[in-house]
Structure formats: structure tokens, C-alpha cells
Amino acid sequence: MRSRTRAIATLMVLFVPTLSSAAGISVDAGLTPAEDRWILRGQARYMSRGEGPGAEVQQFVFPVVLAYGVRSNVSLFVRQAAIRRERTVAGNSTINSGLNDTYLFAKYRAYRMNSQRVTFGVAPTLGVEFPSGQEGFTSDTWDLNAGLYASARTQTWSSDANVAYAWNGMVGDGEVTPGDEFSLDAAVAYQFIVEESGRVTASPVLEVSYLKVWPNRVGGSDSPNTGETALYLSPGAKLSTPMIIVEGLVRIPVSSHLEGSQLERNVEALFGVRVLF
Numbered sequence: 001m002r003s004r005t006r007a008i009a010t011l012m013v014l015f016v017p018t019l020s021s022a023a024g025i026s027v028d029a030g031l032t033p034a035e036d037r038w039i040l041r042g043q044a045r046y047m048s049r050g051e052g053p054g055a056e057v058q059q060f061v062f063p064v065v066l067a068y069g070v071r072s073n074v075s076l077f078v079r080q081a082a083i084r085r086e087r088t089v090a091g092n093s094t095i096n097s098g099l100n101d102t103y104l105f106a107k108y109r110a111y112r113m114n115s116q117r118v119t120f121g122v123a124p125t126l127g128v129e130f131p132s133g134q135e136g137f138t139s140d141t142w143d144l145n146a147g148l149y150a151s152a153r154t155q156t157w158s159s160d161a162n163v164a165y166a167w168n169g170m171v172g173d174g175e176v177t178p179g180d181e182f183s184l185d186a187a188v189a190y191q192f193i194v195e196e197s198g199r200v201t202a203s204p205v206l207e208v209s210y211l212k213v214w215p216n217r218v219g220g221s222d223s224p225n226t227g228e229t230a231l232y233l234s235p236g237a238k239l240s241t242p243m244i245i246v247e248g249l250v251r252i253p254v255s256s257h258l259e260g261s262q263l264e265r266n267v268e269a270l271f272g273v274r275v276l277f
Contacts, residue, residue, distance in 0.1 A: 230265055
């Protein structure tokens with residue numbers, strides 16, 4: 001029995017880092033393909049803001065992320081999203097759909113520590129979002145995003161932390177310049193072996209996310225009724241195999257502060273699939 005337990009633990013060390021490269025689900029920086037390998041992630045995200053049926057905005061966002069391992073310590077990413085938006089005011093609804101701006105970014109593994117019990121890594125990220133989206137779904141600006149990603153793994157536990165800042169509107173001719181954004185995300189997951197080989201695992205996940213958005217700028221001045229802070233608590237789960245990871249979570253706003261008159265954030269949901277090849 002003891003030898004069998006040791007064998008399962010050894011298989012976990014061998015397979016778990018490959019199966020689940022991140023504890024978190026909602027942050028793209030957690031994707032880490034091996035050198036000359038690809039990860040394709042598709043998600044469906046539901047978001048809404050409103051105060052009952054009188055005024056509400058619902059969005060279905062379908063982001064697709066393609067990640068490639070250029071080297072063992074360098075990964076490149078491209079993200080493109082399609083959006084379906086429904087606005088309801090006084091019982092009248094309008095629906096619009098289109099492509100969002102494209103986001104390109106890179107991650108560099110600056111530090112990696114491996115031991116028998118713990119794997120720990122730190123990686124800075126740098127990216128740019130350019131105005132490729134359709135009218136109504138583009139900011140018409142070039143935006144710079146920099147961040148720092150850290151992760152830790154044991155045989156059963158995994159955790160992530162990600163801090164990022166977006167300088168929006170660095171270049172562009174849009175009438176409205178979006179406000180800068182600061183985000184802080186942390187996640188923890190515990191992995192259960194589903195089959196004795198260790199090649200299939202199930203993981204409950206818990207994320208905590210903080211977001212601060214500065215007011216939009218119009219003609220060099222802050223735009224009224226823009227800017228906010230929000231804190232989310234997000235329980236979720238993942239099912240991981242060597243080739244496919246299925247994931248989902250619910251984002252619950254536990255605290256928020258809105259500048260001026262804005263619609264409140266509601267509960268959000270996410271479902272996704274990752275393919276490793």
C-alpha cells in the first residue's frame with residue numbers, strides 16, 4: 001500500500017505541472033506552453049451590469065488565446081475576442097455584436113526554483129492592445145500592459161499571483177481616452193487524482209481579484225460617471241487531462257465603488273476549454 005502511494009505521488013510530480021500550468025482560470029498570464037508547444041484556450045464569459053429590468057447591460061464575451069513556447073523561458077500570446085452586447089433601457093433592448101481589439105503579449109521566465117516538494121517561478125509580462133476591433137467594440141487607441149506573474153506548486157497544491165497595469169490611450173485619436181487600469185489577482189487550487197495513473201486530475205479553485213479603473217479622459221479632463229474599483233471572489237473548478245483542460249468559475253462582486261452614476265456590477269460566469277498540442 002505504501003509503495004502504491006509513493007508511486008502515485010511520483011506520477012503527480014511528473015504529470016501535474018504539465019496538466020495544469022496555472023491554478024487560476026481567469027488570468028491569461030497563467031498559460032505556459034513548453035518550448036515549441038502550443039496552447040489554445042477558448043472561453044465563454046457572461047457579464048452584466050444593472051439595477052433590475054429598468055436598466056441593464058449584458059455581455060457575452062468569447063475570447064480565444066493562442067500561446068506558443070518560443071523557448072523554455074519565453075512564451076508569446078495573442079488574444080482575440082468576439083462580443084455580443086445587449087442593452088435594455090425602460091423595456092427597450094438593442095443588441096450589437098462584433099470583434100474586440102487584439103491583444104499581443106509576451107511572458108519571460110525570470111526565475112525558476114525546482115525542488116522535490118516545491119516549484120516556484122516568477123515571470124514578467126509585457127503586451128500591447130491595438131485598435132483592430134469593429135465600431136462600438138474598439139477603443140481606437142494603442143494600450144500598453146505590463147505585469148508580473150508568480151506561481152508555486154507542490155504535489156497537490158498550486159497557487160498564482162498576478163499584478164498588472166494598463167496604460168490606456170498612449171497612442172490614438174479616439175474622442176474618449178479610456179482610463180488606466182490596475183489589477184491584482186490571486187488563485188489557489190488543490191488537485192485530486194481521478195485515475196491512478198495521475199494523468200487525469202480534478203481541482204477546485206478559488207480566485208480573489210481586485211480591479212481599479214481610472215476615469216475616462218475627454219479633452220484632457222476626467223469624464224463624469226466613469227472610474228471604479230471592484231473586488232471579486234471567484235470559486236471554480238478544473239478537470240485536467242494531458243491534452244484538454246475544462247474549466248469554469250463564478251465571479252462574485254463582494255465590494256465595489258462607482259464614481260458618479262453607473263450601473264452596478266452583477267455576478268459573472270466563465271466556462272473554458274484549453275487544448276495542448
